[in-house]
Amino acid sequence: MPILPADPEITEEARIGVYVCHCGLNIAGTVNCEEVAEFAATLPHVVVAKDHRYTCSDQGQELIKNDIKNSDLNRIVVASCSPRLHELTFRKTCEEAGLNKYLFEMANIREHCSWVHHHDKEAATEKAKDLVRAAVAKATLLESEIETVVPINRKALVIGGGVAGIQAALDLADTGYKVFVVEKQPSIGGRMAQIDKTFPTMDCSICILAPKMSDVGHHPNIELYTNSEVQEVKGYIGNFTVKVLKKPRYITDECSACNDCSEACPIAAPNEFDVGLATRKAIFTPFAQAVPSTYIIDRDLCLNEEGIMTCDKCIEACERQAIDFDMKPETIELQVGTIVVATGAEVSDPTRFTNYGYTRYPNVITSLEFERLINAGGPSSGNLVRPSDMKIPKTVAFIQCVGSRSKKGNPYCSNVCCMNTVKDSLLIKEHWPDVKIYVFYLDMRAFGKGFEDLYRRAKEAGVMFIRGLPAEVVEDPKTHNLWVIGENTLQKEIYKINLDLVILSVGIEPCKDSDAIQRLFTLSRTSDGFFMEAHPKLKPVDAPTGGVFLAGCAESPKDIKDSVTQASAAAARAGILMAQGKVTVEAITPKPILENCRICGMCAQVCPYNAIVVDKEAKSVQVIDAACAGCGTCGAECQFEALHMRHFTDNQIRSQIDALTEEDADTKIIAFCCNWCAYAGADFAGVSRIQYPPNVRIIRTMCSGRVSSTFIEHAFARGAGAVLVAGCHPGDCHYIDANYQTQRRVERLWKKMARLDVDTDRLQLLWASAAEGERIATKIREMQSVLAKLKPEGVEKATKAFEGR
Amino acid sequence: MTLLKRSNSASDLYVCKVLYRRDRLYSRRTKKPLTIVLGREARMESPLIPQEIREKTKYCFECGVCTASCPMAELLSPQYNPRSVLQQILEDPDRALKSEGLWLCAWCYKCYKRCPQGLKLPEILHTAKQEVAKRGFDASFEKAVSIIEKHIPFPILCWYTCFHPERTGIPNDKIVAMKEKLAGRPKKGKKPTNRQGRAAIIGSGPAGLTAACQLAERGYPVTLFEALPKIGGMLRKSMPAYRLPRKELDNEIQLLKDLGVEIRTSTEVGKDIKFDELWRCGYKVVFVAVGAHTSLKLGIEGEDLDGVIDALNFLWTAKESAKVDITERVGVIGGGNVAIDAARTALRHKAKEVVILYRRSLNEMTANPWEIGEAEKEGVRIEFQVAPKKILKKDGKVAGLECFRVELGELDETGRKRPVPIEGSEFSLQLGTVIVAIGERTETSFLPNEVERDRSNRILVNPVTMETSMTRVFAGGDAVTGPASVIEAILAGKRAAGFMEKYLNETGEREDAHLAS
Numbered sequence A: 001m002p003i004l005p006a007d008p009e010i011t012e013e014a015r016i017g018v019y020v021c022h023c024g025l026n027i028a029g030t031v032n033c034e035e036v037a038e039f040a041a042t043l044p045h046v047v048v049a050k051d052h053r054y055t056c057s058d059q060g061q062e063l064i065k066n067d068i069k070n071s072d073l074n075r076i077v078v079a080s081c082s083p084r085l086h087e088l089t090f091r092k093t094c095e096e097a098g099l100n101k102y103l104f105e106m107a108n109i110r111e112h113c114s115w116v117h118h119h120d121k122e123a124a125t126e127k128a129k130d131l132v133r134a135a136v137a138k139a140t141l142l143e144s145e146i147e148t149v150v151p152i153n154r155k156a157l158v159i160g161g162g163v164a165g166i167q168a169a170l171d172l173a174d175t176g177y178k179v180f181v182v183e184k185q186p187s188i189g190g191r192m193a194q195i196d197k198t199f200p201t202m203d204c205s206i207c208i209l210a211p212k213m214s215d216v217g218h219h220p221n222i223e224l225y226t227n228s229e230v231q232e233v234k235g236y237i238g239n240f241t242v243k244v245l246k247k248p249r250y251i252t253d254e255c256s257a258c259n260d261c262s263e264a265c266p267i268a269a270p271n272e273f274d275v276g277l278a279t280r281k282a283i284f285t286p287f288a289q290a291v292p293s294t295y296i297i298d299r300d301l302c303l304n305e306e307g308i309m310t311c312d313k314c315i316e317a318c319e320r321q322a323i324d325f326d327m328k329p330e331t332i333e334l335q336v337g338t339i340v341v342a343t344g345a346e347v348s349d350p351t352r353f354t355n356y357g358y359t360r361y362p363n364v365i366t367s368l369e370f371e372r373l374i375n376a377g378g379p380s381s382g383n384l385v386r387p388s389d390m391k392i393p394k395t396v397a398f399i400q401c402v403g404s405r406s407k408k409g410n411p412y413c414s415n416v417c418c419m420n421t422v423k424d425s426l427l428i429k430e431h432w433p434d435v436k437i438y439v440f441y442l443d444m445r446a447f448g449k450g451f452e453d454l455y456r457r458a459k460e461a462g463v464m465f466i467r468g469l470p471a472e473v474v475e476d477p478k479t480h481n482l483w484v485i486g487e488n489t490l491q492k493e494i495y496k497i498n499l500d501l502v503i504l505s506v507g508i509e510p511c512k513d514s515d516a517i518q519r520l521f522t523l524s525r526t527s528d529g530f531f532m533e534a535h536p537k538l539k540p541v542d543a544p545t546g547g548v549f550l551a552g553c554a555e556s557p558k559d560i561k562d563s564v565t566q567a568s569a570a571a572a573r574a575g576i577l578m579a580q581g582k583v584t585v586e587a588i589t590p591k592p593i594l595e596n597c598r599i600c601g602m603c604a605q606v607c608p609y610n611a612i613v614v615d616k617e618a619k620s621v622q623v624i625d626a627a628c629a630g631c632g633t634c635g636a637e638c639q640f641e642a643l644h645m646r647h648f649t650d651n652q653i654r655s656q657i658d659a660l661t662e663e664d665a666d667t668k669i670i671a672f673c674c675n676w677c678a679y680a681g682a683d684f685a686g687v688s689r690i691q692y693p694p695n696v697r698i699i700r701t702m703c704s705g706r707v708s709s710t711f712i713e714h715a716f717a718r719g720a721g722a723v724l725v726a727g728c729h730p731g732d733c734h735y736i737d738a739n740y741q742t743q744r745r746v747e748r749l750w751k752k753m754a755r756l757d758v759d760t761d762r763l764q765l766l767w768a769s770a771a772e773g774e775r776i777a778t779k780i781r782e783m784q785s786v787l788a789k790l791k792p793e794g795v796e797k798a799t800k801a802f803e804g805r
Numbered sequence B: 001m002t003l004l005k006r007s008n009s010a011s012d013l014y015v016c017k018v019l020y021r022r023d024r025l026y027s028r029r030t031k032k033p034l035t036i037v038l039g040r041e042a043r044m045e046s047p048l049i050p051q052e053i054r055e056k057t058k059y060c061f062e063c064g065v066c067t068a069s070c071p072m073a074e075l076l077s078p079q080y081n082p083r084s085v086l087q088q089i090l091e092d093p094d095r096a097l098k099s100e101g102l103w104l105c106a107w108c109y110k111c112y113k114r115c116p117q118g119l120k121l122p123e124i125l126h127t128a129k130q131e132v133a134k135r136g137f138d139a140s141f142e143k144a145v146s147i148i149e150k151h152i153p154f155p156i157l158c159w160y161t162c163f164h165p166e167r168t169g170i171p172n173d174k175i176v177a178m179k180e181k182l183a184g185r186p187k188k189g190k191k192p193t194n195r196q197g198r199a200a201i202i203g204s205g206p207a208g209l210t211a212a213c214q215l216a217e218r219g220y221p222v223t224l225f226e227a228l229p230k231i232g233g234m235l236r237k238s239m240p241a242y243r244l245p246r247k248e249l250d251n252e253i254q255l256l257k258d259l260g261v262e263i264r265t266s267t268e269v270g271k272d273i274k275f276d277e278l279w280r281c282g283y284k285v286v287f288v289a290v291g292a293h294t295s296l297k298l299g300i301e302g303e304d305l306d307g308v309i310d311a312l313n314f315l316w317t318a319k320e321s322a323k324v325d326i327t328e329r330v331g332v333i334g335g336g337n338v339a340i341d342a343a344r345t346a347l348r349h350k351a352k353e354v355v356i357l358y359r360r361s362l363n364e365m366t367a368n369p370w371e372i373g374e375a376e377k378e379g380v381r382i383e384f385q386v387a388p389k390k391i392l393k394k395d396g397k398v399a400g401l402e403c404f405r406v407e408l409g410e411l412d413e414t415g416r417k418r419p420v421p422i423e424g425s426e427f428s429l430q431l432g433t434v435i436v437a438i439g440e441r442t443e444t445s446f447l448p449n450e451v452e453r454d455r456s457n458r459i460l461v462n463p464v465t466m467e468t469s470m471t472r473v474f475a476g477g478d479a480v481t482g483p484a485s486v487i488e489a490i491l492a493g494k495r496a497a498g499f500m501e502k503y504l505n506e507t508g509e510r511e512d513a514h515l516a517s
């Protein structure tokens, strides 16, 4: 049995004004608006019911305002277009007339009615009446709400010190905000520090990056934590508490970077910065331009063991006594208001493509290794030597798309490798014009500013671009030269080319620790594994979690220019929040009803944003408004109706169901659509004038996760013919992954229906994006057959089975 | 403006377009809209090609990896190009179904192993062939047979081991006629050995046979060394008679004798004659085609028990003697063609119950689909995603097998999912015989150290010439690739023969130091 909470705030008698809009002929061409208005007048609590040619016009709005004043209206219903279009407009109208904006409700009789049922005016008019009836029913139960205001801490955290992180930090710091930068490695700089030149301008990479790195090091507003990791993030937009683990470097500030210690150290290991092509000592500095420019000891290699001490050569060598083996890891707590995630990406490991022989053949190298070899500061002082005999190669090949665009590697295009190869081939030609260069490609992608020009230069320089990827690379056992065998697909000929050096253009992959970052910040990731933006077009740098922004390769593979652009955008977005100093949160968050609550903790478990804190011992439930996104999943999960989901309350939704099932329920489909995808998709069907049967009635919720099983059961109990639950595609959910809860609930209900011998086809689940109007229409057409085979006994059985829900 | 009646589903965009182009889009005669067939998508509607194939072929990026991997493409160059056959199926199915290209695939799966999109070309082509057979366009099949006749040595052997046209539903009389045509092809007789250089060929599998044949045809004196008493290599030793009738093998091998190749069976190089002696016997070049015959070990407890046999030896004894030493309940471990052959052969002997245990899933098996199907029909049970843990013992003999189940994890280097054990999933099977068919290695201890090999003991060669790191020593077939296919071995033999000629034609003193030793 539902436990009906008392609605303490509804004390006054509802006085509702209903306005039915013609929208020129857009609505009136199909729906008889006068008839609908007359019908509305007969509904309980309706004091005023009018139709108007253009309700959203100034005149229309004035009419509403006057009626509010003159007729003492305290609820307004407008039946017109989609609330996604004009809800804000009418909410403002109400406010201007002194009515709380949450006392407004809309019935969508254009996109969901007149535009999609052109040929059945009668049915469209009946449907419009039903929709108005539901809106009035909900309006009767609406409550005025006050939006919460949350203060924003004016400090920012940037994680990742690659070029994206550097840019975001500098922009924020220059604006005047305090910025903390956390970098995992001993130095900032990221991938760009390793690259020799950059396309398309052929600038020296470190020459343009080093000044920025040193700015970060010296900026009074920036506090830099290298060799550090974020361990824990708590809080919400504007008020994050972040724990950072600062690992010891074992070198004090006294260090003057003289290199004496490193020279004395007996232990050497492959150098990460040179991708293993050179060595470093156990005490080292990652590279010459490193920031901070101090040294660090790799304790995994170092021979100095605590308490035993078998080596102290560096201590002896260091005149400034900057070495301190007693340093301990520190945990630092930072309070910040906004966060920029710029953790970058990794290059993919081609070892698994055994037909290319990487690691088996010394003369097969990756593009990143190439960058180090061609770099004047690299292990071969800028001489492109091949590893087997350290000679300058005469023939070189690049193989494109290694690990990208395939079923065996990553499915996506890595975005930078084509241009990187063009750049690399020109670099070789610049130094050694006689070297013969082949590029084996699938498609050459040169889409950016200046890219085509660079590509043309490479062609002019004589680089041979051959379409068709090699099937294999085989080493000639006598010479260590490589045979590259493939098909030139444009010539339809097999090539077998003997080469001195083969460079694999490896792709870009999400960082291995993306999982951890995702969990820390409750981010989402696309199927590719990169972090997902809040909206791919209109909010490309906002993370779905409020107050968190994305920049650089962490979001998708991109080049330096795009990384920097995105970083500046992220800094600007974070800056806007901090400049405002506060945010208002839409009053659609839940309020716990403690009398009903049994402290079961289910709500907290399903909340995608960790916005509910349930303390079993203190028997308290607390919703953090600022963190809550208002999806309503918790409300749907709660068995005891102990969460009052503001503006989408259980009672409001039930009243809508009641209104829609008042007449001929068994011929109708009750559809619950999420605001972002399914509802928007139905709007799109309207805009595209896609026609479908008029017996569907759509109820809007913010997320399909709001749809509690009891709503569906209630609809069946009321005799509804069929129920459709529609939300975003898995992975596209606007509330991270709340739609998985939807799926789980629907699946459970299917089982229950089967048990109760209720036709399971009567409940359907659909994933549809905002662009998939046709998909929604098709589903509704399909569902007609379910209604067609429905017998009165069947309806009755369901009514009985779910009675009282 | 409102001349046109707007259909319910037409979008504004469509209506605008139609209004704009009305004159041209409507047929004057029928008054119906004309449709323009554009590019791929439109063509794909052709009803000739089954939906499942259409779906798959869409994802080909035309990278050319399949063609460059395909042994048939090289052997028949330029008459066969699997990539373009596949593309034709997508773009122009009517023509594709009539092209001979469909029939030229030799089922080696090499393309599948490398295709970045994981397309199973041989199976796609197979479905297309079945479609052809249904419609009776078998002129393309005839054309393919005459191409094969011209370019492929031992076409009858390949018919049985590689092409399997009878699997496609081509009428039987046509099959018989074509096979007879191949059998009756003009053969080259014995040539006077007018050329000087002598070639030694070690191993008489398809690679060795092909090289011997090619060189003999060109008039060089050739000696074929074979450790076993009869030639044919794996074809003789392990290929069950129900797959390759012995008569056919003998017939094809007769060809070699007709060409005057000196055949020395029961002569193991390294034991009966040392490798270095070959130079002293006056051979100018050596082709090593010794295959991969050492069965890999499971590396689990109980492997040395009585009742554990390796698949190759089992297949060999099963062919040579009517009696094999197996029990009624047999387990076969492995998922390739050898495992299937062993299982089916076991059923033809004493075994009543045979179960194959394979680590991965059906999709990853590289045995031909019908082999798997027929084995199952004959009563072989296949357990997927199972790996052996230890062999159980009773009275010093095999009593059973303890196994565990595995999950498929990430893709490994062969592009297949890597099996990961599931904890606590152990179970045991009661068996008297365990046949191990998990792969083979090459035995190369007889070769001098100058011949470089990799970690798996495969001989390293120049892929173009097939020459090893030691001058004048060539290698090919399974000894280079690891267990692979007949057609790849034939290609290797053909490639090597071409480049061995260079040394055979040399006149004057031998300059290489090692020849004198």
Ligand SMILES: Cc1cc2nc3c(=O)[nH]c(=O)nc-3n(C[C@H](O)[C@H](O)[C@H](O)COP(=O)(O)OP(=O)(O)OC[C@H]3O[C@@H](n4cnc5c(N)ncnc54)[C@H](O)[C@@H]3O)c2cc1C
Residues within 6 Å of the ligand: A159, A160, A161, A162, A163, A164, A165, A182, A183, A184, A185, A188, A189, A190, A191, A192, A195, A197, A198, A199, A200, A228, A229, A230, A342, A343, A344, A345, A346, A347, A367, A368, A371, A416, A420, A423, A511, A513, A517, A551, A552, A553, A554, A558, A559, A560, A561, A563
């Ligand atoms: C071989 C190669 C050549 C290229 N050539 C060019 C070129 O010529 N021109 C061009 O425009 N682009 C080029 N690119 C692309 C360019 O490198 C990237 O666009 C750029 O480096 C992206 O910057 P980023 O800050 O997003 O990531 P990164 O440079 O990868 O920096 C990310 C940083 O975050 C740190 N980090 C990661 N995880 C954490 C964590 N959990 N906590 C703290 N810190 C963390 C990392 O240590 C790293 O320092 C090339 C890429 C490659 C691979």
Ligand code: SF4
Residues within 6 Å of the ligand: A261, A264, A265, A266, A267, A282, A283, A297, A301, A302, A303, A304, A311, A312, A313, A314, A315
């Ligand atoms: S104590 Fe460690 S870091 Fe210092 S010199 Fe010895 S090994 Fe190197």
Ligand code: SF4
Residues within 6 Å of the ligand: A400, A401, A402, A404, A405, A412, A413, A414, A415, A416, A417, A418, A419, A443, A444, A445, A505, A507
């Ligand atoms: S950028 Fe070029 S090389 Fe890189 S994945 Fe895309 S197409 Fe392939």
Ligand code: SF4
Residues within 6 Å of the ligand: A589, A590, A606, A607, A608, A609, A610, A611, A612, A623, A627, A628, A629, A630, A631, A632, A633, A634, A635
């Ligand atoms: S409405 Fe959604 S985000 Fe808010 S507390 Fe409930 S589950 Fe969490």
Ligand code: SF4
Residues within 6 Å of the ligand: B059, B060, B061, B062, B063, B064, B065, B066, B067, B083, B086, B111, B114, B115, B116, B117, B118, B119, B121
């Ligand atoms: S290898 Fe695969 S993707 Fe490449 S051309 Fe062949 S079938 Fe197409």
Ligand code: SF4
Residues within 6 Å of the ligand: B066, B069, B070, B071, B072, B073, B082, B104, B105, B106, B107, B108, B109, B110, B111, B112, B121, B122
């Ligand atoms: S299976 Fe072998 S023969 Fe057939 S297309 Fe693939 S590589 Fe060529």
